[in-house]
Amino acid sequence: MVNSPLVQGTKLARRFGTGSTAFVALHDTDLTIHQGARIALTGPSGSGKSTVLHLVAGLDRPSSGILSWPGLDNPEHHPGLVGVVFQSPSLIPALDVVENVELxxxxxxxxxxQARARATAALSILGLMSLADQLPEELSGGxxxxxxxxxxxxxxxxxxxxDEPTGQLDRDTAAHVLDILEAAADSSGAALVVATHDPxxxxxxxxxxxxxxxxxxxDAAATIHTAPEQDR
Incomplete structure (x- = not known):
């Protein structure tokens, strides 16, 4: 049985700038992410990993092509349906840890x-309740x-x-955090896409x-494929 698609894109491209100075961050690409998918997105720094994730999350718009979320509605209207772990933590400095998590x-x-209950549960799972009252400036990078x-x-x-969720973590902590992400995705049937340079x-x-x-x-079994390049 094939899971229903959460995200679909047709001939997606993202360009920055115009004319001779234009930079193509993503060439024409068709994609589908299904419910329950488990995908690693690899590539060197600057290759376009973050661009792909930002488009899929609805945080950026493609320069051309069609992107839809048939299994999610529009993330702009339902922000809780898509969760993004950025390369940098992006915590709000004026809020303490539990306030950041419940936001x-x-x-x-x-x-x-209910938001406070969800926040304390998530912090407990990650062993962070002792930091609940601290401000982001008081935390280490990890x-x-x-x-x-x-x-x-x-x-x-x-x-x-x-997006590189383990970049600031030691190997053991990274494995623990990924275990938690995967368990959370498994329990809810969520799809998980992890961009990483770590094999x-x-x-x-x-x-x-x-x-x-x-x-x-x-790979041939993945739920995404690249559209043929157009003549430029």
């Missing part, structure tokens, strides 16, 4: 009581990244996009996407 639930319309992951989990998303991380997932110079390549 995504509040934005999604969850009641304050602690801040784990708080950002707790924030995603608290939102109970149906699609989790993680140990990539080897955890059954499907592999790779990107270089904005050109996406995948």
């Amino acid at each position: 995504v639930s509040l934005i999604a319309g969850v009641s304050p009581v 602690q801040a990244q784990r708080v950002a992951i707790a924030r995603v989990l608290a939102g109970e998303p149906r699609l989790i996009l993680a 140990v991380v990539a080897d955890r997932y059954p499907h592999r996407w790779s990107i270089e110079d904005g050109r996406l390549r995948t």
Whole structure:
């Protein structure tokens, strides 16, 4: 049985600038992400991994092509349905840890009581409750990244996009955090896409996407394929 698609894109491209100075971050690409997918997105720095994730999350718009979320509605209207772990933690400096974690639930319309319950549960899972009252400036880089992951989990998303989520973590902590992300995705049936340059991380997932110079390549079994390049 084939899972229903969460995200679909046709001939997606992302260009920055115009004319002779234009930079193509993503060449024409067709893609589909299904419910429950487990995908590693690999490629060198600057290859386009973040561009792909930002488009899929609805945080950026393609320069051309059609992108839709048939299994999610539009993430701009339902922000809790897509959770993004960014390369940098992106915590709000004026909010303490528990306030940062509950924020995504509040934005999604969850009641304050339920949002706080979700936040404390996510922090507990990641062993961070002792930091609940601290401000982001009081955290180490690794602690801040784990708080950002707790924030995603608290939102109970149906699609989790993680951009180098283990870059600031030691090997053991990274493995623990990935275990938690995968368990959360398994329990809710969410899809999980992890962008990484670490082959140990990539080897955890059954499907592999790779990107270089904005050109996406995948294994034969993956739920995405690259459209033929157009003459330029």
